[in-house]
Amino acid sequence: MRNFMAFIAGSTFGTGLLISGMTDTTKVQGWLDIFGAWDPTLAFVMSGAIIPMAIAWRLAAGRTPLLGGLFPPRPEPRLGRNLIIGSTLFGVGWGLAGLCPGPSIASLGFSGFGGITFVVSMLLGMWLAPFIRAQVDQLSSDSA
Amino acid sequence: MQQEWILGLIGGGIIGLGGAIYLLSNGRIMGASGIIGGVVDGSAGNQRNERLAFIVGLFLVPTIIALWVGGFDTHVTDNLVVLLAAGLLVGIGTRFANGCTSGHGVCGISRLSLRGIVATVFYIGAGGLSVVLFRHLLGVI
Numbered sequence: 001m002r003n004f005m006a007f008i009a010g011s012t013f014g015t016g017l018l019i020s021g022m023t024d025t026t027k028v029q030g031w032l033d034i035f036g037a038w039d040p041t042l043a044f045v046m047s048g049a050i051i052p053m054a055i056a057w058r059l060a061a062g063r064t065p066l067l068g069g070l071f072p073p074r075p076e077p078r079l080g081r082n083l084i085i086g087s088t089l090f091g092v093g094w095g096l097a098g099l100c101p102g103p104s105i106a107s108l109g110f111s112g113f114g115g116i117t118f119v120v121s122m123l124l125g126m127w128l129a130p131f132i133r134a135q136v137d138q139l140s141s142d143s144a
Numbered sequence: 145m146q147q148e149w150i151l152g153l154i155g156g157g158i159i160g161l162g163g164a165i166y167l168l169s170n171g172r173i174m175g176a177s178g179i180i181g182g183v184v185d186g187s188a189g190n191q192r193n194e195r196l197a198f199i200v201g202l203f204l205v206p207t208i209i210a211l212w213v214g215g216f217d218t219h220v221t222d223n224l225v226v227l228l229a230a231g232l233l234v235g236i237g238t239r240f241a242n243g244c245t246s247g248h249g250v251c252g253i254s255r256l257s258l259r260g261i262v263a264t265v266f267y268i269g270a271g272g273l274s275v276v277l278f279r280h281l282l283g284v285i
Contacts, residue, residue, distance in 0.1 A: 003193055003196075006166065010198035013158075014202040015209070016161070016162060017159060017206065021152060024217060032271040032272045032274070032275040036275075041149060041152040045152045045156035046249060048156020048157040048160065049156040049157065051160060056163065056168055072173050074257070082242070083241050085241075086238065086242070087237065087262075088266050088267070090244060090270070091267035091273075091274060092273075092274040093234035094230075094245075095274025095278070096230035098220075102176035105180065106202055106206040107206065107218050110207065110218065114221060117227040121228045121229075122234050123184050123235065128232075128236060130185050
C-alpha cells in the first residue's frame with residue numbers, strides 16, 4: 001500500500017509538472033531571465049503548489065500519517081554552509097539547463113538524448129555528493 | 145500568455161496535491177532530489193521500494209500522456225557540455241542543500257521552514273545570475 005500511494009503521489013506530481021509547463025526548459029529559464037523576455041509562469045506554479053501543501057501541513061498537525069509512522073519533524077532552523085553552497089550550485093545548474101530533478105525525470109520519456117544526458121550527469125552528481133561532502137568536511141576540520 | 149499562467153496555477157495545484165498525498169498517506173516530504181538521491185547513494189534504506197514506486201509514477205505517467213497527445217516540447221539544449229555541467233551541478237548541489245525546488249520550495253515554504261525559504265532565495269538568485277552570465281554575457285545558452 002505504501003508503494004502504491006507513493007506511485008500515485010509520483011504520478012500526480014508528474015502530471016502537475018506537465019500541465020504547468022515546468023517540463024519546458026524555456027519557461028524555467030524565462031522565469032530566471034529577468035533581463036530578457038521575463039516569464040512569470042513559475043510564480044503561478046509555485047503559488048498553486050504551496051496552497052494544497054500548506055493545507056496538508058495543517059491537516060497533519062497533531063495527527064499521524066494514514067499508513068502509519070510519524071510525520072517528519074520540523075528541521076532545526078539552522079542554515080549552515082552546505083545549504084547555502086548547495087543551493088547556489090544547484091541554482092547555477094538549474095539556470096544553465098532549465099531543468100531540476102523532478103521535471104528532468106518527468107520529461108525523460110520525451111526530452112531526447114539531451115534530457116537523458118542531463119539525468120545521467122545528475123545521477124552521477126548525486127552519487128558523488130557524499131564523497132565530496134566528506135572531503136569538504138575533512139578539509140574544514142583540518143583547517144579549524 | 146494568460147492561458148499559460150492559468151495552466152501554471154492549475155498544474156501547480158496538482159503538484160501540491162501530489163505532495164499532500166505523499167505527506168498525509170506515507171508521512172514523507174515530497175522532495176524529488178531527496179527521493180532520487182537516496183536511491184542513488186543507498187541512504188534510502190528500507191524506503192527504497194517506496195521511493196522507486198514514486199519515481200516510476202513520476203516518469204511513467206507524463207510519458208504516457210506525451211505518447212497519447214503526441215509529445216511535448218522541452219526545448220532542452222543540444223549542447224552536451226552545458227548539459228553535463230548542469231547535471232553535475234544540480235546533482236551535487238541538491239544533495240549538499242538537502243533539497244531542491246519541490247522539497248525546499250513547495251514543501252518547505254508551505255510550512256514556513258526557514259531552511260526552505262533561504263534555500264529558495266539562493267537557488268533562484270543563483271539561477272538568475274547563471275542565466276545572465278551564460279546567456280547574456282557569454283552567450284553559451
